[in-house]
Amino acid sequence: MSREESEPPESGLLGPDPENRERPVGRRNSQGIRIDPETEATREPRRTTITALVANEPGVLSKVTGLFSRRQYNIESLTVGTTQNPDWSRITVVVEEPDPNIDQIEKQLDKLVPVIHTRELEREAVERELVLVKMDADEPDKVHAITEMYEGRTLDAGPRTITVELTGREQKIDDALDAFEQFGVREIARTGRTALARGETKTSIAPERLK
Amino acid sequence: MSSEQTTASDEADEPTPVTTGAESVVRALENAGVEHLFGVQGGAIMPIYDALYDSEMTHLTMAHEQGAVHAADAYGAVDGDPGICLATSGPGATNLVTGIADADMDSDPVVALTGQVPTDFVGSDAFQETDTTGVTRPITKENYFADDPDSVGDTVGEAFAMANRGRQGPTLVDLPKDVSNGETDREPGPPRTPPTYVPAETADERAVGRAADALQQADRPVILAGGGVIRAEASEQLGEFAIEHEIPVVTTMPGIGAFPEDHELSLEWGGMHGTGYANMALTMTDCMFAVGTRFDDRLTGGVETFAPDAEIIHVDIDPAEISKNVEADFGLVGDARAVIKQFAAAMDRSPDTADWCERCTDWKQEYPLDYHIEEDAPVKPQFVVEAVDAATDDDTVVTTGVGQHQMWACQYWTFTQPRTWISSHGLGTMGYGVPAAIGARVAADDDQTVVCFDGDGSFLMTCQELTVAAREQMDITVFVLNNQFIGMVRQWQDGFFEGRRMASEYDWMPKFDAVAEAFGAEGFTIDDYDDVEGTIEEALDYEGPSVVDVRIAPEEDVFPMVPSGGDNGLFALRGEHL
Numbered sequence: 001m002s003r004e005e006s007e008p009p010e011s012g013l014l015g016p017d018p019e020n021r022e023r024p025v026g027r028r029n030s031q032g033i034r035i036d037p038e039t040e041a042t043r044e045p046r047r048t049t050i051t052a053l054v055a056n057e058p059g060v061l062s063k064v065t066g067l068f069s070r071r072q073y074n075i076e077s078l079t080v081g082t083t084q085n086p087d088w089s090r091i092t093v094v095v096e097e098p099d100p101n102i103d104q105i106e107k108q109l110d111k112l113v114p115v116i117h118t119r120e121l122e123r124e125a126v127e128r129e130l131v132l133v134k135m136d137a138d139e140p141d142k143v144h145a146i147t148e149m150y151e152g153r154t155l156d157a158g159p160r161t162i163t164v165e166l167t168g169r170e171q172k173i174d175d176a177l178d179a180f181e182q183f184g185v186r187e188i189a190r191t192g193r194t195a196l197a198r199g200e201t202k203t204s205i206a207p208e209r210l211k
Numbered sequence: 212m213s214s215e216q217t218t219a220s221d222e223a224d225e226p227t228p229v230t231t232g233a234e235s236v237v238r239a240l241e242n243a244g245v246e247h248l249f250g251v252q253g254g255a256i257m258p259i260y261d262a263l264y265d266s267e268m269t270h271l272t273m274a275h276e277q278g279a280v281h282a283a284d285a286y287g288a289v290d291g292d293p294g295i296c297l298a299t300s301g302p303g304a305t306n307l308v309t310g311i312a313d314a315d316m317d318s319d320p321v322v323a324l325t326g327q328v329p330t331d332f333v334g335s336d337a338f339q340e341t342d343t344t345g346v347t348r349p350i351t352k353e354n355y356f357a358d359d360p361d362s363v364g365d366t367v368g369e370a371f372a373m374a375n376r377g378r379q380g381p382t383l384v385d386l387p388k389d390v391s392n393g394e395t396d397r398e399p400g401p402p403r404t405p406p407t408y409v410p411a412e413t414a415d416e417r418a419v420g421r422a423a424d425a426l427q428q429a430d431r432p433v434i435l436a437g438g439g440v441i442r443a444e445a446s447e448q449l450g451e452f453a454i455e456h457e458i459p460v461v462t463t464m465p466g467i468g469a470f471p472e473d474h475e476l477s478l479e480w481g482g483m484h485g486t487g488y489a490n491m492a493l494t495m496t497d498c499m500f501a502v503g504t505r506f507d508d509r510l511t512g513g514v515e516t517f518a519p520d521a522e523i524i525h526v527d528i529d530p531a532e533i534s535k536n537v538e539a540d541f542g543l544v545g546d547a548r549a550v551i552k553q554f555a556a557a558m559d560r561s562p563d564t565a566d567w568c569e570r571c572t573d574w575k576q577e578y579p580l581d582y583h584i585e586e587d588a589p590v591k592p593q594f595v596v597e598a599v600d601a602a603t604d605d606d607t608v609v610t611t612g613v614g615q616h617q618m619w620a621c622q623y624w625t626f627t628q629p630r631t632w633i634s635s636h637g638l639g640t641m642g643y644g645v646p647a648a649i650g651a652r653v654a655a656d657d658d659q660t661v662v663c664f665d666g667d668g669s670f671l672m673t674c675q676e677l678t679v680a681a682r683e684q685m686d687i688t689v690f691v692l693n694n695q696f697i698g699m700v701r702q703w704q705d706g707f708f709e710g711r712r713m714a715s716e717y718d719w720m721p722k723f724d725a726v727a728e729a730f731g732a733e734g735f736t737i738d739d740y741d742d743v744e745g746t747i748e749e750a751l752d753y754e755g756p757s758v759v760d761v762r763i764a765p766e767e768d769v770f771p772m773v774p775s776g777g778d779n780g781l782f783a784l785r786g787e788h789l
Contacts, residue, residue: 015487015577018781018788024495026519032506032537034519055407059356063348070349100534107531113353113373113408209406 031100043098047076049121049195050106052091053204055114056082063112064091073097073105077129077192088116090204092194117204125203127195131173134163136184143183150176161186229398232357233262233391235364236324236384239399240268243371245295247271247286247653249279253299254339255326258391260297271653271683273646274675276303280310281643281673282650284319284381285610285633289654291444293320293374300326301339304385305346309640312350314381316637317465318442320374321381323347324367329389330358343385352380357390364399372402377410378529379442410528414543414550416557422500422524422541423557429498429522431567432458435481438465438636439503439527441629443547446470449502452551456561459571461489463504464621465636471627478571479580482510483773484618487578487782490773492571493518494780498562500554502526503547506536507637508776516778526550578771578784580622589764590740592616592692595747596623599662599690602747607660608633608651612644612669615698618769620664642672648687649679660751661686667693667720674726680756681731688750689758691723694765702768706789727758735759 028034031043054060061080068075076094083090095105102120109118121127132155135143143162147154152166162183166176170193177188197203229235236259240248248270252260263270273279276298283294298307304325314321328337344356353373357363363386370382426432434453440446446469453460453476460470461481472479481489493499499521504510511517514537525532525539526547533542543550582593596619600607609624610633611617617634626632633651635643648663655661670691680687700715724734733753737746737760750757771782774789783789 014579014581015784018783021780022491022495023780024520026521028515028517028519028537030515032514032517032534034521034538034540059344059348062345066348100538104531104535107533107535111529111531113405116407207409 043100045096045098047094047096048102049125049127049193050093050095050118051121051195051203052109052118053116053206054089054091055116056087056089057114060114064109067108071108073101079192079194094193116206116210121195121197125195125197127169127193128167129170129173129193130165130167130191132163132165132189133177133180133185134161134187135180136186137162139183146179228396230394230396232360232363232393232395233258235395235397235399236367236386237262237266239364239367240295241266242399243368243402248295248297249273249282249650250297251276251279251303253303253326255300255328255388256297258388259324259386271679274678276306277310278646278673278676280307280321280323281646283321284310284314285647285650286654287320288633289608289630289651293322293371294650295322297324300328301341304341304343308346311347311381311383313635313638313640313643315350318379318438320379322370322374323381323383325383325385327385327387330387333387347383351383354383356385360390360393360395361397363390364397368399368402369405372404373408376404411544412546412549413553414545418541418543419553419557422543423554425522425541426498426500426524427558427560427562429562431495431497432562432564433492433496433499434458434460435463435499435501435504436460436466436469437463437502437504440466440469440547443503445548445551446629448548448551452555456558457564457568459492459568461492463510466504467621467632468626468629472625473627481779484769484771486580487771487784488571488574490779490782491574496521498522500524505532511537512773512779513776589762590737590743592619592763592767593623595690595692595743595761596620596664598743599747600624602751603660603662606631607662608655610634610644610647610651610663612665613639613641614666614669615702615769616664616666616692641669644669645673645689646676648689649676649685652685652687663687663689665689665691666698667691667695667717668697677727677730677732677756684755686754687756691758691760692763693720693723693760694763695720696765706786723758723760732756732758737761
């Protein structure tokens with residue numbers, strides 16, 4: 001530290017230049033995953049359902065949606081409703097992200113204090129979406145036939161418009177909407193996906209102390 | 212205020228029953244063991260201040276709310292328990308935002324209490340109204356809008372417990388004036404976290420076993436100690452573990468102090484301006500035992516090139532940190548101290564590190580932290596840092612602003628104890644240094660020295676807090692490493708913007724010694740090497756706040772440097788490497 005000791009070295013500091021330094025052989029990808037050069041593969045986004053049991057209190061939804069926007073995760077759909085316990089609500093979120101992000105979404109959701117339990121549902125979960133479609137009433141019989149075909153119901157029929165209701169998995173709703181397209185669709189309201197785990201599997205697990 | 216209340220201090224055993232929401236807030240803070248508060252008065256927070264009038268807790272009036280929250284933050288970082296800050300609604304609350312965000316990034320325990328307009332006015336854009344819980348939701352660990360005088364005390368207790376437990380962080384309680392003024396006789400209980408919040412304590416035993424196996428088979432293991440080690444009071448366990456198994460230790464910048472930098476196993480800190488040897492070890496390791504770090508990009512550089520050969524064992528109290536930035540091969544969720552103990556028990560042998568330790572030692576020789584002095588030229592900042600370090604005890608608390616001076620302080624000071632390095636890491640808040648020194652001074656032991664290294668730009672942002680230090684005659688010494696630049700910006704402009712020094716030159720600066728004196732502090736100046744030691748001694752000896760304007764070499768750069776998003780192993784030692 002003393003001034004006498006610090007004679008200026010010949011060329012700035014010592015040590016080899018960057019290009020002459022020891023280098024490791026490995027590499028990671030942009031997601032921080034160590035990669036084997038032979039089997040290098042990026043993880044493609046996939047569409048999935050995340051379910052969260054939350055305390056039914058003001059601000060929960062804003063915390064959840066704030067989390068998604070703050071971390072740049074896109075919400076494909078989001079549904080909320082109460083459960084058998086009036087103190088709890090269930091939030092069902094559909095996202096399309098690569099695996100590390102899906103994992104991170106679950107963890108970040110779990111971190112929120114009012115969130116009691118969160119997880120990703122399996123593929124075979126029971127999933128439904130409700131849609132209302134209002135269309136022109138020029139061909140009422142045809143509209144009726146397609147509504148029947150998709151097991152929908154007519155909610156309102158007038159001289160100029162027909163409004164029908166459909167429930168089903170997302171793919172069925174998409175197909176039905178395609179079929180209705182020919183009649184001149186005026187408005188659509190979709191609820192987004194809601195879901196429960198199939199059979200005995202619990203969708204959410206609340207710890208004993210909260211029951 | 213009733214006459215019974217004014218005599219309350221005589222009957223210390225029998226606290227006066229609470230009658231208002233505000234008194235219940237104060238009682239909740241007392242229940243939590245709070246001794247010090249930092250804040251600024253204002254309209255909507257007045258009922259709380261009125262209730263504080265009768266409390267034994269001491270309140271420090273700061274010059275600006277940002278000063279209050281930084282002081283509370285540094286208090287929490289030195290003491291371990293949350294620092295408390297108060298502000299009124301509207302501008303008071305928004306002035307806290309920077310400091311809350313800072314505490315959030317660094318997981319510093321802070322409780323912010325803000326006044327709010329009466330509940331009937333909320334949402335009407337009333338005078339000094341801001342949606343404070345809305346504004347601070349993304350930057351607090353949890354925040355609360357208190358809507359009931361009966362429960363407001365328990366809400367403040369919960370905010371305290373939430374700031375303190377698990378991964379620490381800032382919390383906020385917004386206190387509408389009618390709730391503070393509202394009648395209640397409910398005594399708040401002790402601080403308690405809500406039943407939905409249960410941080411893990413110990414990690415899964417089998418996972419620990421598998422991770423320990425990986426570590427003991429490693430050829431080139433390294434321990435990466437983050438700020439979480441200090442927060443969890445795990446420094447001692449970590450040190451014993453590292454020494455027993457002879458594993459070199461790199462800290463993150465917030466982790467400085469977690470392992471003594473004068474120990475031969477210490478490689479000091481890694482990342483953008485960390486030591487060359489730390490970055491070589493981080494790059495070449497084949498097994499990293501990372502504790503209490505979130506793998507910030509200032510540490511990792513580009514993740515593609517971060518520890519590319521290493522299996523990563525990541526210990527964190529926050530499950531969401533595992534594999535957030537860098538995928539962990541072994542994720543262990545739990546309290547750092549408890550998990551290190553589990554780990555120590557699970558290790559049935561030590562890795563063979565003799566060759567690896569020798570390579571690390573060689574790197575220390577190859578890439579020393581160094582600078583050279585040119586006679587008859589302005590003083591080098593590194594020399595000043597070393598001289599202050601030499602003139603003070605090991606337990607000296609160092610606070611800093613943000614910029615080049617922060618990096619020099621970090622590089623050239625030898626930290627040997629936890630909770631002695633207090634800085635703004637994640638958010639990089641210029642102006643953090645002076646108020647942080649005030650908070651640190653309040654939290655530190657009386658015989659501990661508190662110094663602040665600041666830059667000229669950083670100092671100007673919060674130097675008004677010197678009034679507080681002068682009023683309270685606080686013994687702090689601020690060294691302004693004055694190069695008349697926003698130095699770090701100037702360095703990046705020179706390196707990456709072809710030297711186009713847009714808005715980074717401060718060609719006129721006040722005389723900082725005179726600024727100090729105007730505020731009631733003692734002012735000193737260092738112009739050349741002959742002044743250094745004597746002036747440092749004089750400033751440190753001065754009982755009360757002092758400011759040393761150190762006129763440093765204006766174009767000195769901070770090296771080593773890993774360019775943003777770069778490869779840690781290819782750190783630049785000088786400008787030509789960039």
